[in-house]
Amino acid sequence: MDLKAHIRKVPDFPKPGILFYDISTLLMHPAAWRHTVEALGAAIRPHEPDLLVGIESRGFLTAAPLALHLGLGFIMVRKKGKLPGATTSYTYDLEYGTDTLEIQADAVKPGQRVVVLDDLLATGGTMRATVDLLRKQDAKVSGVGCVIELSFLGGRKLLDVPVASLVSYDS
Numbered sequence: 001m002d003l004k005a006h007i008r009k010v011p012d013f014p015k016p017g018i019l020f021y022d023i024s025t026l027l028m029h030p031a032a033w034r035h036t037v038e039a040l041g042a043a044i045r046p047h048e049p050d051l052l053v054g055i056e057s058r059g060f061l062t063a064a065p066l067a068l069h070l071g072l073g074f075i076m077v078r079k080k081g082k083l084p085g086a087t088t089s090y091t092y093d094l095e096y097g098t099d100t101l102e103i104q105a106d107a108v109k110p111g112q113r114v115v116v117l118d119d120l121l122a123t124g125g126t127m128r129a130t131v132d133l134l135r136k137q138d139a140k141v142s143g144v145g146c147v148i149e150l151s152f153l154g155g156r157k158l159l160d161v162p163v164a165s166l167v168s169y170d171s
């Protein structure tokens, strides 16, 4: 299956000069989306996760069906202030300013193996911050996965765990 044929490229979104890789067209094609979920499942199963983690918001679309497919629980990592109850948070640097991600404090038990999913890996900052957040909660991050990797941005260099991606763009 040619997944690239189902990923729409939108020039100058959300800012001039950015080429946006849009999974909306992939989500609208059930056969291609099923293939995507199954292929990600095959790629991350060897990491033997106890739980899957999705990063708000497009990471939820990726991780939640995959968790059902693999028969695993699913955990949300959200932007600050969205999760009820006690949370663990992690603040990281952006090009300008900072951002904060949160997880519910009781979501992962110490030592549990987790795999983190997102739709797309670009600079790797979001994925790296999520891995650090999970480690703050003593989770064992056994790998990460994404549908799309923008390899020219070098995101995987920020990560010290195996990275699975289904399609890669090198420019």
Ligand SMILES: O=P(O)(O)OC[C@H]1O[C@H](OP(=O)(O)OP(=O)(O)O)[C@H](O)[C@@H]1O
Pocket (backbone or CB within 6 Å): 055, 056, 057, 058, 059, 118, 119, 120, 121, 122, 123, 124, 125, 126, 127, 155
């Ligand atoms: O590797 P990075 O440079 O950190 O970029 C990748 C992140 O950017 C996008 O999310 P975005 O912040 O646009 O949020 P969304 O999923 O809610 O659209 C994408 O879904 C990843 O989470």
Ligand SMILES: Nc1ncnc2[nH]cnc12
Pocket (backbone or CB within 6 Å): 018, 019, 020, 021, 022, 120, 122
């Ligand atoms: N070029 C891009 N397309 C879609 N999502 C992104 N997240 C970060 N960079 C992106």
